[in-house]
Amino acid sequence: MVPTLWGRIQTRLFMLATVGAIITLLIVPVLPGSSGPLSERYLNGFLVLAAVGVLGIVWELIYHFLMQFRWEKDWPTLFGLLTLVPEGLVLYFLLRSGAVDVIDPVPPAAFWTHFTVVWVCIWLVTNGPMRVPFIRWRFRGGRVL
């Protein structure tokens, strides 16, 4: 899928709400280094997911801008995977610094496991299986609606 700006944002939010939510449901109870009641850990997990979504809109604007320097106006598969590094780091430091005070400080191991597993799963689904139920999605630059 070669994204348009609106398609990028929609795909991100859609993926977080589906794949991201399912993975979070499955993974939160077994995340390393986390403690406290399960309900709080779930709440925190979903808030992290929401933060990836909100911050992600800004990221997508940046990616869209960078994409303009590419003749093909495409976004190679590998970029979609590697952007987990800057996005993860920025979010991690924001959370550690307490800038996002609705989210409790997350233990590093729990954060990175959760973040990486969700990211890789979304990346895998976006690069193939998504096209099975949604046949028009790839031709619309990633727009779901």
Added chain:
Amino acid sequence: MVAAAGIPMYDIPFLTVGGGMGSFVTLDYLRIYGVPTSQMRVVSNIDHPWQTYEFLTRCSQIPRGERIRSDSSSRPDNLWGFPSYALEEAWKEKKPSYLWQILTEPLLNDYWTPRAGTVFENLEREAKRINYWDMLVKGQVRMVRRRAGGGYFTVVTPPDGAAATKRIIFRSRFVHIAIGYPGLKFLPDLQEFRTKHGDYQHVVNAYEPHEQVYEFLKTRPGTVVIRGGGIVASRVLQRLFDDRERYGLQTQIIHIFRTFVSGSHGPHIWSRRKGGDGWAYQGFNYPKSVWGGQLKAQMRKLEGADRAKKYKQMGGTNTPYRRRWQEQMRAGRSGGYYHPVQGTVDRVEHGQDGRLVSYVRSSDGIVREPVSDYIIDCTGLEADIAEHRIFADLLQHGGAFRNPVGRLEVERHFEVKGTANGDGALYASGSATLGGYFPGVDTFLGLQIAAQEIADDLARRGFVKKMGPLRSTSQWFKWAFNSSV
């Protein structure tokens, strides 16, 4: 009137004319959407949909074992494009390196592209699965005309002995035309030479069978002039280089570029294409975002001159940057047997020894007169649409007209503008529709995009039910298990 003329007439709601890749992909979509074979026919003079494609790729030096220039997830046999060809080949051949290549393309590696054979084998599987041959009617279509009362008549000449009459007629509500390239286009100076001297052996088009060139070069050292800077030129060059290497040949190659690209080019930092050594480099026929990204979205909104301008901006002959080809050309330049030059050819004549002399004028005013044994025209399949009788008739009598780049003007859903008739509709896809709201028409994925638009339009008209996520998923499983739609 038709009945009175004694011509047999058959009613069929959806008829596709052509029987090549465009017809196949459209039928595949409609079969998967849920249209039974009894509702559709394809009229064609070829036996299987990939026949012409395979002929052209083989002539232009892509036999089944070689790789075509097409994205891994553009699968005409699988409308979902999943699993991609790369996954399939990696699985079947136990080659994880393909996965690494597809992951790192086009950054650390060349684009991964499928083998021609992989494409054809899968097409055969899918054609069987959708009962393609139950829908095939052999024959030559003479014309498609609007009929009083809506829909269309399609006049067909069946093969000798196949029918009692010389013509048969189909009456349909919907007709789809996908007849491919109207013909080969030769460079004017080469056409003139061929006509004047009746020599079709030494001046050849790369899309014609021209194995005699390579065979001759195996028997004695020779010189070949290549014309053109696109994918076919790259392929032919590779063949010449490969043969040189494999058989220890002495072949000399003179490569004439009309437009010699010496580096990145484009008007703006946001629209600059890479290039060098004569070539403009691009992964596929069009910039990738044509099939779903930004360029597709932009073009969809443009009309008239603005659209033509956008086409011009992203157009131009180009070829992919492939590391193997770069190596071969580098070796050729340093070894003194590959000579790329810029120039336009005024004329071609026979020299005193009977060989071919090209009179090449460069933009700096220098005139060169290279002598060669063969000239291979690699400039393309770009004949005018009116050279095909069906289009000529549609333009003259059917209400169709040309788009800003001179081909057939179609709607965003690929209905041919000006040809609507009652509750019927006439669609076209493929190269004839280049210049429309969607640019990548003459590509695998472009044909699928067109087919989807057509299928969805047919759904709006009540011919079939629009395919949603549930049916799509269940149909995908049927595809995966190779069970009937």
